[in-house]
Amino acid sequence: MIFIYRTVDNKLVCPDVIEKDCWINLVNPTEAELRRVSEETGLDYDFLKYPLDDEEIPRVETEEEQSMIIIHAPIITDDDIIYDTIPLGMVINDDYIVTVCLEDLNLMEEFSSSRIKGIATFKKTRFIFHILSRKTTLFLKYLRDINRRTEEMEHELSHSMKNKELLSLLNLQKSLVYFSTSLRYNAKVMNRLIRGKTIKMYEEDVDLLEDVIIENSQAIEMAEIYSNITTSSMNAFASLISNNLSVTMKLLTSITIILASPTMIASFWGMNVTVPFQNSGPLGFLWLAIIMAVTCLATILILKKKDML
DSSP: OEEEEEEETTEEEOOSSOOTTEEEEEESOOHHHHHHHHHHHOOOHHHHHGGGSTTOOOEEEEETTEEEEEEEEEEEOSSSSOEEEEEEEEEEOSSEEEEEESSOOHHHHHHHTTOSOSOOTTOHHHHHHHHHHHHHHHHHHHHHHHHHHHHHHHHHHHHHOOHHHHHHHHHHHHHHHHHHHHHHHHHHHHHHHHHSOSSOOOHHHHHHHHHHHHHHHHHHHHHHHHHHHHHHHHHHHHHHHHHHHHHHHHHHHHHHHHHHHHHHHHHHHTSSSOOTTTTSTHHHHHHHHHHHHHHHHHHHHHHHHTTOO
16 A cells, blocks of 8 residues: 655645655555655666565665665564564665565554654655664663563462463563564664664754664663563573473372272282181271371371471
């Protein structure tokens, strides 16, 4: 789909055609839509298509007075892995700015609904840096959500010790790994932007980018801290589950040993041979029951002494 926006009187409007100084947001576009935007804006077709590869890594490329910036943006999925990242491409030249992504991101909705003040589509560099800022803010928000969900899973695990909660914790750990990797890639892109002359920047643009780099560094640290905490929690709960299983197996083994003694005695007296008390009538059964009870009691005392019960 193609969404076209242009700043008029400090507001984003939606013109019917592609105009100079407009923002074109491509969401999972078709080949025809990519061709149309490429032909009408003069932007390289490959630059527009690269971000549609969900395995594309963040990078910066410049060619013939146009630049492509690819970063990773956070998303919430419907799969078991709740949080993931997806490539977001930004392609600019002197007249146009185009964003390309496989999904309609929340940060795009924030821009298109004019909830972010002080942006204009004709200020292309500033616009891109605002996208980077909102993306980083979204990373921080999702990281706090992951930390909250991790604490909830830990609370549930401390009571139930079921595999379901442990698998949920594992999925959150995977999300943190994806976030940490993407944030590091994004940091390399932003450092290259601020060091090089990939796109034209004014002093205010540099200040904004420096703030975004600081926020991104904070997000990296948060992702690493939460990842270490989650890993430690998973290891601890895995050890607890294993220990609980060992305790259960030890208890079952002790019960088996206790029941084995009277079973063995009853087996001996069930043989078709001469055995003690066979001619004693009811008293013989009573004596046999007493022997079995004493054997069970002795076995229990021995097991308790050995800390098996």
